[in-house]
Amino acid sequence: MLIDRLAQTKRRLIKNVGSKMLWSFERTMERRSLVGTEAVLDPAQFPFVKGLESSATGMRRELDAVLEHRALHPSFHEISPDQRSITSDDRWKTFFLYGFGHRSDDNCARCPLTAAALASIPGLVTAFFSILSPGKHIPQHRGVYKGLVRVHLGLKVPALAERCRMQIGGTMMSWQSGKAFVFDDTYPHEVWNGTEEERVVLLLDVLRPLPTPFALLNKALVRAVAASPYVTDGVKNARAWERRFADVWR
Numbered sequence: 001m002l003i004d005r006l007a008q009t010k011r012r013l014i015k016n017v018g019s020k021m022l023w024s025f026e027r028t029m030e031r032r033s034l035v036g037t038e039a040v041l042d043p044a045q046f047p048f049v050k051g052l053e054s055s056a057t058g059m060r061r062e063l064d065a066v067l068e069h070r071a072l073h074p075s076f077h078e079i080s081p082d083q084r085s086i087t088s089d090d091r092w093k094t095f096f097l098y099g100f101g102h103r104s105d106d107n108c109a110r111c112p113l114t115a116a117a118l119a120s121i122p123g124l125v126t127a128f129f130s131i132l133s134p135g136k137h138i139p140q141h142r143g144v145y146k147g148l149v150r151v152h153l154g155l156k157v158p159a160l161a162e163r164c165r166m167q168i169g170g171t172m173m174s175w176q177s178g179k180a181f182v183f184d185d186t187y188p189h190e191v192w193n194g195t196e197e198e199r200v201v202l203l204l205d206v207l208r209p210l211p212t213p214f215a216l217l218n219k220a221l222v223r224a225v226a227a228s229p230y231v232t233d234g235v236k237n238a239r240a241w242e243r244r245f246a247d248v249w250r
Contacts, residue, residue, distance in 0.1 A: 025221065026146040026186065034209040039169030039187040041149060046206075048121045049180050052153055056178040058113035060155050063129060063200060066095050066111065067156075069248055070131065074241045080234040086141045091133035098127040100226040102235045106242050110249060114202070123207030125222060129155070130203040132164075134196045143185035145225070147218040151204040153180040158197035166191045175201060 030037045035045040043049040066073075073093040077083045097107050097118060108115035118127050125148060132138075143150070154175035158164045161174045169187030183189070193199050210218055225231060 025217075028214065029146040029208060029210065029218065032210050032214045034211065035149070037146075037184065039184055039189075040171050040173065041182040041184065043180060043182050045209075046149075046151070046182055049151070049182065051120060052117055052151070052202075053178055053180055055113060055117040056153060056155060059111070059117065059153075059202060060177075062111040062114050063155050066129060067131070067198075067200070069245070072245060072248060073131065074237070079237045079241070082230060086139055089136075091136040092138065093131035093133075095129040095131070096127075096238050097129075098124060099235055099238060100222070100231045101125055102226065102231070102238075104238065104242060106246065118204075121204070121206060123209075124204065125207060126203070126205040128203055130201050132191070132193045132199040134193060134198065136191075136193045138191040140188050140190040142188050145221070146184065146186045147208050147210075147221060148185075148205045149182055149208050150185040151180055151182050151202075151206065153202040153204070154178065155202055156198060156200035158193070158195035158199055160195045160197075163194040164192070164197075164199050165194075175199065 035041060070093060073095055075087070075090045076092045076094050077087055079094055079096065079099075095107060096104050097111065097115065098104065108118075118124055130152075152166075152175065154177050157175045157177045161176065165172055165174045166189055167173075168183050168185075168189040173181060173183075175181075207215070207218055207222065209215075
């Protein structure tokens with residue numbers, strides 16, 4: 001028990017110190033950004049978005065196969081315990097393809113069309129199916145680092161789309177099937193699925209476009225995060241789940 005408490009304390013310390021270090025670079029990333037720095041960004045600034053949207057139909061077919069086993073998919077906090085501050089039930093499920101640069105070969109093999117589309121995205125860091133159950137609310141929170149931008153591609157959207165929404169920095173957004181929007185998740189954001197249907201998006205984090213010297217610094221910082229317990233513990237949890245899931249997915 002004492003060892004566990006010490007390990008948890010060490011993890012929190014590393015996370016807190018790491019977050020403060022990343023925050024110290026936020027102004028640099030904002031000043032040097034080659035794309036907008038507002039809460040919701042123009043998707044035309046990201047050429048890969050059109051290709052992503054053109055692949056949405058095939059992705060949806062692969063997603064439907066994944067959802068046949070939805071009860072077995074891990075909740076977000078089971079992969080990343082640090083997410084317990086915003087979710088602790090089983091109504092936000094995940095299916096990871098990439099986690100901070102760590103590729104899930106098994107899950108990518110199960111979704112080859114999705115994996116092929118992801119392979120063409122420059123600066124891809126994280127990608128997973130984000131599965132939100134009816135009635136799920138994710139309270140206001142913010143991302144940890146402005147060196148990344150986030151993309152949501154709508155794959156399974158409730159018919160009452162206006163009741164399934166996300167507020168980002170004061171802007172209210174709803175998802176559309178086959179359409180993507182791009183945002184800066186360091187702005188406070190909050191999510192509601194006020195419908196009786198499931199909502200699924202392909203969630204991506206990509207490196208913010210920056211001039212070369214700052215792009216290299218950004219990559220180095222993201223690699224450092226990827227090597228921290230904050231990420232490596234999550235990768236271990238995901239790998240353990242994948243091994244269990246392999247016996248079901250034949």
